[in-house]
Protein backbone atom coordinates (compact mmCIF):
# COMPACT_ATOMS: atom_id res chain seq x y z
CA UNK A 1 0.00 0.00 0.00
CA UNK A 2 1.37 3.39 -0.97
CA UNK A 3 1.76 6.20 1.56
CA UNK A 4 -1.29 8.35 2.11
CA UNK A 5 -1.27 11.50 -0.04
CA UNK A 6 -3.71 14.24 0.81
CA UNK A 7 -3.12 17.18 -1.49
CA UNK A 8 0.43 18.37 -0.89
CA UNK A 9 0.95 16.36 2.30
CA UNK A 10 2.05 12.80 2.70
CA UNK A 11 1.89 10.38 5.62
CA UNK A 12 4.23 7.38 5.70
CA UNK A 13 1.41 5.04 6.75
CA UNK A 14 -2.14 5.15 5.37
CA UNK A 15 -3.31 5.72 8.93
CA UNK A 16 -5.09 8.69 10.44
CA UNK A 17 -5.55 9.31 14.14
CA UNK A 18 -9.21 10.28 14.40
CA UNK A 19 -9.76 13.67 15.98
CA UNK A 20 -11.13 13.12 19.48
CA UNK A 21 -12.10 16.08 21.62
CA UNK A 22 -10.35 16.03 24.96
CA UNK A 23 -7.97 13.28 23.80
CA UNK A 24 -5.92 13.99 20.67
CA UNK A 25 -4.06 16.97 22.02
CA UNK A 26 -0.36 17.61 21.51
CA UNK A 27 0.55 15.26 24.36
CA UNK A 28 -1.38 12.26 23.06
CA UNK A 29 -0.20 12.87 19.50
CA UNK A 30 3.38 13.03 20.71
CA UNK A 31 3.04 9.66 22.38
CA UNK A 32 1.24 8.09 19.41
CA UNK A 33 3.75 9.47 16.89
CA UNK A 34 6.57 7.70 18.71
CA UNK A 35 5.02 4.39 17.72
CA UNK A 36 4.33 4.81 14.03
CA UNK A 37 3.76 7.01 11.03
CA UNK A 38 0.48 8.49 9.97
CA UNK A 39 -1.57 11.64 9.99
CA UNK A 40 -2.33 12.71 13.55
CA UNK A 41 -5.27 15.09 13.71
CA UNK A 42 -5.60 17.49 16.61
CA UNK A 43 -8.74 17.66 18.68
CA UNK A 44 -11.58 19.66 17.25
CA UNK A 45 -11.28 23.45 17.28
CA UNK A 46 -14.33 25.65 16.99
CA UNK A 47 -13.90 28.32 14.35
CA UNK A 48 -15.50 31.07 16.37
CA UNK A 49 -13.24 30.43 19.37
CA UNK A 50 -10.24 30.44 17.03
CA UNK A 51 -11.05 33.76 15.38
CA UNK A 52 -11.72 35.22 18.82
CA UNK A 53 -8.33 33.86 19.92
CA UNK A 54 -9.76 32.15 22.95
CA UNK A 55 -6.76 31.26 25.15
CA UNK A 56 -7.69 27.57 25.52
CA UNK A 57 -8.26 27.26 21.78
CA UNK A 58 -4.88 28.82 21.03
CA UNK A 59 -3.37 26.11 23.22
CA UNK A 60 -5.28 23.37 21.37
CA UNK A 61 -3.85 24.49 18.05
CA UNK A 62 -0.23 24.05 19.14
CA UNK A 63 2.12 21.38 17.76
CA UNK A 64 5.47 19.93 18.68
CA UNK A 65 8.32 21.49 16.73
CA UNK A 66 8.92 18.17 14.93
CA UNK A 67 5.26 17.47 14.22
CA UNK A 68 4.71 17.22 10.48
CA UNK A 69 2.24 17.50 8.93
CA UNK A 70 0.36 19.67 11.41
CA UNK A 71 -3.27 18.66 11.09
CA UNK A 72 -6.18 20.67 12.48
CA UNK A 73 -9.84 19.78 12.66
CA UNK A 74 -12.24 22.71 12.54
CA UNK A 75 -15.83 22.70 13.61
CA UNK A 76 -17.93 25.55 12.28
CA UNK A 77 -21.49 26.25 11.19
CA UNK A 78 -21.15 29.69 9.66
CA UNK A 79 -19.35 30.01 6.30
CA UNK A 80 -18.09 33.48 7.13
CA UNK A 81 -16.51 32.42 10.43
CA UNK A 82 -15.12 29.23 8.88
CA UNK A 83 -13.54 31.37 6.17
CA UNK A 84 -12.01 33.72 8.74
CA UNK A 85 -10.64 30.79 10.73
CA UNK A 86 -9.11 29.19 7.64
CA UNK A 87 -7.59 32.50 6.52
CA UNK A 88 -6.11 32.93 9.98
CA UNK A 89 -4.54 29.46 9.83
CA UNK A 90 -3.01 30.24 6.44
CA UNK A 91 -1.83 33.76 7.28
CA UNK A 92 -0.26 32.73 10.58
CA UNK A 93 1.05 29.38 9.32
CA UNK A 94 -0.76 27.48 12.09
CA UNK A 95 -1.23 24.14 10.27
CA UNK A 96 -0.54 22.13 7.11
CA UNK A 97 -3.93 20.44 6.77
CA UNK A 98 -7.49 21.35 7.68
CA UNK A 99 -10.23 18.81 8.30
CA UNK A 100 -13.84 19.92 8.65
CA UNK A 101 -16.05 18.17 11.20
CA UNK A 102 -19.51 17.14 9.97
CA UNK A 103 -19.87 14.14 12.24
CA UNK A 104 -20.53 15.37 15.74
CA UNK A 105 -23.70 13.61 17.07
CA UNK A 106 -23.83 15.35 20.46
CA UNK A 107 -27.45 16.45 21.11
CA UNK A 108 -26.57 19.97 22.18
CA UNK A 109 -24.90 20.42 18.76
CA UNK A 110 -27.39 18.68 16.47
CA UNK A 111 -30.31 20.31 18.31
CA UNK A 112 -29.07 23.59 16.87
CA UNK A 113 -28.31 22.14 13.44
CA UNK A 114 -24.55 21.65 13.77
CA UNK A 115 -22.27 18.61 13.38
CA UNK A 116 -23.85 15.56 11.83
CA UNK A 117 -27.15 17.43 11.31
CA UNK A 118 -25.52 19.99 9.04
CA UNK A 119 -24.96 18.11 5.74
CA UNK A 120 -28.73 17.75 5.52
CA UNK A 121 -28.85 21.46 4.64
CA UNK A 122 -27.32 21.36 1.19
CA UNK A 123 -26.90 25.10 0.79
CA UNK A 124 -25.09 25.53 4.08
CA UNK A 125 -22.86 22.48 3.69
CA UNK A 126 -21.84 23.51 0.16
CA UNK A 127 -21.12 27.04 1.24
CA UNK A 128 -18.96 26.01 4.21
CA UNK A 129 -16.87 23.55 2.21
CA UNK A 130 -16.42 25.90 -0.76
CA UNK A 131 -15.44 28.77 1.51
CA UNK A 132 -12.93 26.66 3.42
CA UNK A 133 -11.30 25.40 0.22
CA UNK A 134 -11.15 28.88 -1.29
CA UNK A 135 -9.60 30.42 1.81
CA UNK A 136 -7.14 27.56 2.38
CA UNK A 137 -5.09 28.47 -0.72
CA UNK A 138 -2.54 25.60 -1.01
CA UNK A 139 -3.48 23.83 2.23
CA UNK A 140 -5.41 20.63 1.68
CA UNK A 141 -8.92 20.60 3.12
CA UNK A 142 -10.72 17.35 3.96
CA UNK A 143 -14.10 16.55 5.46
CA UNK A 144 -15.09 13.95 8.03
CA UNK A 145 -18.72 12.95 8.16
CA UNK A 146 -21.20 10.28 9.18
CA UNK A 147 -23.58 8.43 6.86
CA UNK A 148 -26.37 10.84 7.65
CA UNK A 149 -28.93 11.63 10.28
CA UNK A 150 -30.61 8.23 10.29
CA UNK A 151 -31.27 5.45 7.78
CA UNK A 152 -34.08 7.45 6.18
CA UNK A 153 -31.96 10.58 5.86
CA UNK A 154 -28.61 9.56 4.47
CA UNK A 155 -26.36 12.33 3.21
CA UNK A 156 -22.91 10.84 2.69
CA UNK A 157 -23.05 10.13 -1.04
CA UNK A 158 -24.31 13.57 -1.91
CA UNK A 159 -22.00 15.26 0.61
CA UNK A 160 -18.96 13.31 -0.60
CA UNK A 161 -19.55 14.30 -4.23
CA UNK A 162 -20.30 17.90 -3.31
CA UNK A 163 -17.14 18.15 -1.23
CA UNK A 164 -15.09 16.64 -4.05
CA UNK A 165 -16.58 19.10 -6.55
CA UNK A 166 -15.77 21.91 -4.12
CA UNK A 167 -12.11 20.86 -4.22
CA UNK A 168 -11.46 18.91 -1.02
CA UNK A 169 -8.42 16.65 -1.04
CA UNK A 170 -9.99 13.65 0.71
CA UNK A 171 -13.21 12.53 2.35
CA UNK A 172 -13.47 10.44 5.53
CA UNK A 173 -16.61 8.51 6.35
CA UNK A 174 -17.55 7.14 9.77
CA UNK A 175 -19.91 4.30 8.87
CA UNK A 176 -22.64 5.25 11.32
CA UNK A 177 -25.58 7.65 11.29
CA UNK A 178 -26.05 10.30 13.94
CA UNK A 179 -28.92 8.22 15.33
CA UNK A 180 -26.56 5.33 15.96
CA UNK A 181 -24.19 7.47 18.01
CA UNK A 182 -21.49 4.88 18.84
CA UNK A 183 -23.80 1.87 19.07
CA UNK A 184 -23.95 -1.21 16.88
CA UNK A 185 -21.42 -1.77 14.15
CA UNK A 186 -20.00 0.65 11.64
CA UNK A 187 -21.31 -0.04 8.16
CA UNK A 188 -18.24 -0.67 6.04
CA UNK A 189 -20.37 -1.32 2.96
CA UNK A 190 -21.28 2.38 2.91
CA UNK A 191 -17.56 3.16 2.99
CA UNK A 192 -17.02 0.83 0.03
CA UNK A 193 -19.88 2.51 -1.85
CA UNK A 194 -18.37 5.94 -1.31
CA UNK A 195 -14.97 4.65 -2.43
CA UNK A 196 -16.53 3.43 -5.68
CA UNK A 197 -18.23 6.74 -6.30
CA UNK A 198 -15.33 9.09 -5.59
CA UNK A 199 -12.68 7.54 -7.74
CA UNK A 200 -10.68 10.73 -8.15
CA UNK A 201 -9.83 11.58 -4.51
CA UNK A 202 -8.71 9.54 -1.49
CA UNK A 203 -11.50 8.11 0.63
CA UNK A 204 -10.74 7.25 4.24
CA UNK A 205 -12.73 4.71 6.21
CA UNK A 206 -13.62 5.07 9.86
CA UNK A 207 -15.38 2.97 12.45
CA UNK A 208 -14.58 -0.04 14.62
CA UNK A 209 -10.92 -0.58 13.87
CA UNK A 210 -9.67 -2.23 17.06
CA UNK A 211 -6.53 -3.87 15.70
CA UNK A 212 -4.14 -3.76 12.76
CA UNK A 213 -5.95 -6.80 11.34
CA UNK A 214 -9.19 -4.81 11.35
CA UNK A 215 -7.44 -1.99 9.49
CA UNK A 216 -6.15 -4.28 6.76
CA UNK A 217 -9.54 -5.96 6.54
CA UNK A 218 -11.20 -2.58 6.05
CA UNK A 219 -8.81 -1.78 3.20
CA UNK A 220 -9.43 -5.15 1.60
CA UNK A 221 -13.21 -5.01 1.98
CA UNK A 222 -13.77 -1.39 1.00
CA UNK A 223 -10.79 -0.36 -1.13
CA UNK A 224 -10.19 2.78 0.95
CA UNK A 225 -6.95 4.69 0.65
CA UNK A 226 -6.47 4.96 4.39
CA UNK A 227 -8.04 4.18 7.74
CA UNK A 228 -9.08 6.54 10.52
CA UNK A 229 -8.64 5.10 14.00
CA UNK A 230 -10.36 6.51 17.07
CA UNK A 231 -11.39 4.55 20.14
CA UNK A 232 -9.09 1.62 19.36
CA UNK A 233 -6.04 3.63 20.39
CA UNK A 234 -7.42 4.94 23.67
CA UNK A 235 -4.93 3.79 26.30
CA UNK A 236 -3.09 1.98 23.51
CA UNK A 237 -0.88 4.41 21.58
CA UNK A 238 1.24 1.39 20.49
CA UNK A 239 -1.59 0.48 18.13
CA UNK A 240 0.17 2.86 15.71
CA UNK A 241 3.21 0.60 15.81
CA UNK A 242 1.02 -2.37 14.89
CA UNK A 243 -0.68 -0.41 12.12
CA UNK A 244 2.57 0.70 10.55
CA UNK A 245 4.05 -2.81 10.71
CA UNK A 246 0.92 -4.42 9.33
CA UNK A 247 0.63 -1.95 6.44
CA UNK A 248 4.30 -2.48 5.57
CA UNK A 249 3.75 -6.24 5.51
CA UNK A 250 0.58 -5.79 3.47
CA UNK A 251 2.36 -3.52 0.97
CA UNK A 252 5.10 -6.11 0.54
CA UNK A 253 2.60 -8.81 -0.41
CA UNK A 254 -1.05 -7.74 -0.63
CA UNK A 255 -2.12 -11.16 -1.84
CA UNK A 256 -1.17 -12.94 1.39
CA UNK A 257 -4.36 -13.75 3.29
CA UNK A 258 -2.84 -12.82 6.66
CA UNK A 259 -0.35 -10.06 7.40
CA UNK A 260 2.87 -11.07 9.03
CA UNK A 261 3.92 -8.59 11.72
CA UNK A 262 4.84 -8.58 15.39
CA UNK A 263 2.16 -6.77 17.42
CA UNK A 264 3.14 -4.73 20.48
CA UNK A 265 2.31 -6.72 23.59
CA UNK A 266 3.24 -4.49 26.52
CA UNK A 267 3.63 -5.90 30.01
CA UNK A 268 1.70 -4.31 32.86
CA UNK A 269 4.71 -2.25 33.94
CA UNK A 270 5.26 -1.00 30.40
CA UNK A 271 1.64 0.12 30.29
CA UNK A 272 2.13 1.89 33.63
CA UNK A 273 5.23 3.63 32.32
CA UNK A 274 3.31 4.81 29.24
CA UNK A 275 0.59 6.21 31.49
CA UNK A 276 3.17 8.20 33.46
CA UNK A 277 4.77 9.42 30.27
CA UNK A 278 1.38 10.48 28.93
CA UNK A 279 0.70 12.37 32.17
CA UNK A 280 4.05 14.17 31.98
CA UNK A 281 3.44 15.13 28.34
CA UNK A 282 0.06 16.50 29.42
CA UNK A 283 1.92 18.47 32.08
CA UNK A 284 4.00 20.13 29.35
CA UNK A 285 0.93 20.68 27.20
CA UNK A 286 -1.14 22.33 29.94
CA UNK A 287 1.91 23.79 31.63
CA UNK A 288 0.16 22.73 34.83
CA UNK A 289 0.75 19.51 36.77
CA UNK A 290 -2.62 19.51 38.52
CA UNK A 291 -4.50 20.02 35.28
CA UNK A 292 -2.50 17.18 33.70
CA UNK A 293 -3.34 14.90 36.63
CA UNK A 294 -7.03 15.68 36.37
CA UNK A 295 -6.88 14.96 32.65
CA UNK A 296 -4.95 11.69 32.85
CA UNK A 297 -7.56 10.23 35.21
CA UNK A 298 -9.97 9.48 32.37
CA UNK A 299 -7.25 7.47 30.59
CA UNK A 300 -6.56 5.10 33.50
CA UNK A 301 -9.33 2.61 32.74
CA UNK A 302 -8.37 2.53 29.05
CA UNK A 303 -4.69 1.86 29.73
CA UNK A 304 -5.38 -0.96 32.15
CA UNK A 305 -8.31 -2.54 30.31
CA UNK A 306 -7.77 -6.30 30.44
CA UNK A 307 -4.80 -6.13 32.84
CA UNK A 308 -5.09 -7.50 36.37
CA UNK A 309 -4.94 -4.34 38.49
CA UNK A 310 -6.62 -4.28 41.88
CA UNK A 311 -9.71 -2.10 42.34
CA UNK A 312 -8.05 -0.03 45.06
CA UNK A 313 -5.01 0.78 42.90
CA UNK A 314 -7.20 1.65 39.90
CA UNK A 315 -9.34 3.86 42.11
CA UNK A 316 -6.35 5.72 43.51
CA UNK A 317 -4.91 6.25 40.03
CA UNK A 318 -8.24 7.63 38.88
CA UNK A 319 -8.01 10.28 41.61
CA UNK A 320 -4.32 11.08 41.21
CA UNK A 321 -3.18 14.58 42.22
CA UNK A 322 0.52 14.68 41.33
CA UNK A 323 3.09 13.02 39.08
CA UNK A 324 4.96 11.74 42.14
CA UNK A 325 1.82 10.03 43.39
CA UNK A 326 1.15 8.51 39.96
CA UNK A 327 4.71 7.19 39.77
CA UNK A 328 4.36 5.72 43.23
CA UNK A 329 1.10 3.97 42.28
CA UNK A 330 2.54 2.66 39.01
CA UNK A 331 5.51 1.37 41.03
CA UNK A 332 3.04 -0.81 42.93
CA UNK A 333 1.94 -2.67 39.78
CA UNK A 334 2.95 -6.31 39.72
CA UNK A 335 6.18 -6.43 37.66
CA UNK A 336 5.63 -10.07 36.73
CA UNK A 337 2.40 -9.50 34.77
CA UNK A 338 2.90 -9.79 31.02
CA UNK A 339 0.52 -9.11 28.15
CA UNK A 340 -2.88 -10.65 28.95
CA UNK A 341 -3.97 -11.19 25.31
CA UNK A 342 -7.61 -11.17 24.27
CA UNK A 343 -8.88 -9.25 27.34
CA UNK A 344 -6.97 -6.20 26.13
CA UNK A 345 -8.21 -6.40 22.57
CA UNK A 346 -11.58 -5.67 20.98
CA UNK A 347 -13.87 -2.68 21.51
CA UNK A 348 -13.09 0.03 24.04
CA UNK A 349 -14.32 3.56 24.73
CA UNK A 350 -17.82 4.87 24.09
CA UNK A 351 -20.49 2.49 22.83
CA UNK A 352 -24.02 3.11 24.15
CA UNK A 353 -27.35 2.77 22.45
CA UNK A 354 -29.00 4.43 19.44
CA UNK A 355 -30.65 7.78 20.17
CA UNK A 356 -33.28 9.65 18.25
CA UNK A 357 -31.28 12.64 16.97
CA UNK A 358 -32.22 15.97 18.48
CA UNK A 359 -32.83 18.36 15.61
CA UNK A 360 -34.26 21.87 15.26
CA UNK A 361 -38.01 22.00 14.58
CA UNK A 362 -38.81 21.20 10.96
CA UNK A 363 -35.14 20.48 10.15
CA UNK A 364 -35.95 17.52 7.90
CA UNK A 365 -38.80 19.27 6.06
CA UNK A 366 -36.43 20.96 3.61
CA UNK A 367 -32.83 20.65 2.56
CA UNK A 368 -32.44 24.43 2.72
CA UNK A 369 -32.15 26.63 5.78
CA UNK A 370 -34.98 28.93 6.80
CA UNK A 371 -34.57 32.17 8.75
CA UNK A 372 -35.41 30.64 12.12
CA UNK A 373 -32.96 27.79 11.62
CA UNK A 374 -30.23 30.19 10.52
CA UNK A 375 -30.79 32.11 13.75
CA UNK A 376 -30.58 28.92 15.83
CA UNK A 377 -27.38 27.87 14.09
CA UNK A 378 -25.63 30.92 15.43
CA UNK A 379 -25.67 29.21 18.82
CA UNK A 380 -24.47 25.86 17.51
CA UNK A 381 -20.81 26.64 18.01
CA UNK A 382 -21.05 27.47 21.69
CA UNK A 383 -19.81 24.88 24.18
CA UNK A 384 -19.23 22.10 21.69
CA UNK A 385 -17.26 19.06 22.73
CA UNK A 386 -16.63 16.77 19.79
CA UNK A 387 -17.94 13.45 18.63
Ligand SMILES: Cc1cc2nc3c(=O)[nH]c(=O)nc-3n(C[C@H](O)[C@H](O)[C@H](O)COP(=O)(O)O)c2cc1C
Nearest residue numbers: 018019020021044101174207208229230231386387
Ligand atom coordinates in the same frame (compact mmCIF):
# COMPACT_ATOMS: atom_id res chain seq x y z
C1 LIG B 1 -14.05 10.83 23.07
C2 LIG B 1 -14.35 11.04 21.61
C3 LIG B 1 -14.23 12.32 21.09
C4 LIG B 1 -14.48 12.53 19.74
N1 LIG B 1 -14.32 13.78 19.22
C5 LIG B 1 -14.43 13.98 17.86
C6 LIG B 1 -14.13 15.22 17.27
O1 LIG B 1 -13.76 16.18 17.94
N2 LIG B 1 -14.25 15.34 15.92
C7 LIG B 1 -14.65 14.28 15.13
O2 LIG B 1 -14.75 14.43 13.91
N3 LIG B 1 -14.96 13.10 15.69
C8 LIG B 1 -14.82 12.92 17.02
N4 LIG B 1 -15.05 11.69 17.54
C9 LIG B 1 -15.40 10.57 16.63
C10 LIG B 1 -14.14 9.84 16.18
O3 LIG B 1 -13.27 10.70 15.46
C11 LIG B 1 -14.50 8.64 15.29
O4 LIG B 1 -15.17 9.11 14.17
C12 LIG B 1 -15.40 7.65 16.02
O5 LIG B 1 -14.92 7.39 17.32
C13 LIG B 1 -15.50 6.33 15.22
O6 LIG B 1 -14.24 5.75 15.05
P1 LIG B 1 -13.72 4.53 15.98
O7 LIG B 1 -14.72 3.42 15.83
O8 LIG B 1 -12.37 4.20 15.44
O9 LIG B 1 -13.70 5.05 17.38
C14 LIG B 1 -14.86 11.45 18.89
C15 LIG B 1 -14.97 10.18 19.45
C16 LIG B 1 -14.71 9.96 20.77
C17 LIG B 1 -14.82 8.56 21.31
